Amino acid sequence: MSDVRGVPATVTVVIPTRGRPRHVVSAVRSALDQTRPPHEVVVVVDGPDPSTEQALAGLDPRVVVVPLLSSGGAAAARNAGVARATGDLIAFLDDDDLWLPAKLQRQWAVLAAATDPWNTVVSTAAFWDTGDGATVWPTRSPRPGEPIAEYLFVRDHAGEGLLATPTILLPRTLAAAHPMDPTMRIHEDLDWFLRLEAAGASFVVLPQPLVRVDASSGRQSLSSQSTWSESLAWSVEHRARLGPRAFSGFVLTEAGRAAVRSDAPLGTRTAILRCAMGGRPRPRDVARYLALNAAPSRLRSWVHARRLGSTS
Structure with missing residues (x-):
């Protein structure tokens, strides 16, 4: 062709x-x-x-x-x-x-x-x-x-x-x-x-x-699976390229949610929020992150499963 x-x-x-x-x-x-x-x-x-x-x-x-x-x-x-x-x-x-x-x-x-x-x-x-x-x-x-x-x-x-x-x-x-x-x-x-x-x-x-x-939970990929700490470190390193809005969004959604799912200590999750505030976070993203942290672990697991498994 x-x-x-x-x-x-x-x-x-x-x-x-x-x-x-x-x-x-x-x-x-x-x-x-x-x-x-x-x-x-x-x-x-x-x-x-x-x-x-x-x-x-x-x-x-x-x-x-x-x-x-x-x-x-x-x-x-x-x-x-x-x-x-x-x-x-x-x-x-x-x-x-x-x-x-x-x-x-x-x-x-x-x-x-x-x-x-x-x-x-x-x-x-x-x-x-x-x-x-x-x-x-x-x-x-x-x-x-x-x-x-x-x-x-x-x-x-x-x-x-x-x-x-x-x-x-x-x-x-x-x-x-x-x-x-x-x-x-x-x-x-x-x-x-x-x-x-x-x-x-x-x-x-x-x-x-x-x-x-x-997207099954047991999937093993050649792409490395990141932890919240690695994701946070990556976002800080590439903060300028992400821009202030995307930086805060990434920290709260990618690094932050990973920290919550892994039951990271409250002090760690608070530090992640402080890091995100150094960019330009949207109030709705901060509110969602706070709500996620306040939810019981079983409810968080259920919400995460629903996010991935709901039929469009």
């Missing part, structure tokens, strides 16, 4: 994986079965994993398996996939998630209509499946001129603003020029979005749910 009016056309799908041969085969098939088929699917095996390599062998001639000698994590695996890719565009997919058949076709149509397709990142909504139900997030697209950090963290309800890596499509030149930071243990995707925006990229989010994300 060649470029149309200078718009990048061929797609390389990049899937990092480790230790889940059955899941990754399903993910690969959902990528191959697109109404606008990809040029290739690059599966990066993050460390020695003979079972996964065997499961992928002979699956389809478009499947390229890149085995890494040692595990470097999700960011390093995705970077390796981008380095091996030959398509004009990169579409990321996780090994336990699935695409709906029209995902690439609809994203490419948006890219083709963009003013500057070579600096445009296209995402979509997704079904977040807990096993007990599915919620469609995000509930809106970025507003014109809205900084991406504020879209992600200055929100009125759960899932209002969201960029999930398995929904992302962007030009290979953009991904190669601005790779994910493989040294980061947490929030490497958020860091990447901020750097893409600083480099001049614009973000478009299709409201249609075109990806099914495994």
Whole structure:
């Protein structure tokens, strides 16, 4: 498939994986079965994993398996996939998630209509499946001129603003020029979005749910799972890039809620609130954080489960 009016056309799908041969085969098939088929699917095996390599062998001639000698994590695996890719565009997919058949076709149509397709990142909504139900997030697209950090963290309800890596499509030149930071243990995707925006990229989010994300509580991902302390440290380090409103929103929602769920001491939760007040918090975010801290632990657990498991 060649470029149309200078718009990048061929797609390389990049899937990092480790230790889940059955899941990754399903993910690969959902990528191959697109109404606008990809040029290739690059599966990066993050460390020695003979079972996964065997499961992928002979699956389809478009499947390229890149085995890494040692595990470097999700960011390093995705970077390796981008380095091996030959398509004009990169579409990321996780090994336990699935695409709906029209995902690439609809994203490419948006890219083709963009003013500057070579600096445009296209995402979509997704079904977040807990096993007990599915919620469609995000509930809106970025507003014109809205900084991406504020879209992600200055929100009125759960899932209002969201960029999930398995929904992302962007030009290979953009991904190669601005790779994910493989040294980061947490929030490497958020860091990447901020750097893409600083480099001049614009973000478009299709409201249609075109990806099914495994959000079950037992999910184990190549992306590191952060603790409240790590999230707080990350937000303080990147405070200037987040901006005062997004900084406070991140501290209260991401770090703060994680601290409450882990039953951190009251003094710690108070310190998190003080930290958030150093930015520009919205009164509603402060009120919600205080209410969350005042709620009994069983009620907090129930609310958290409802946030993830309510059916849209």
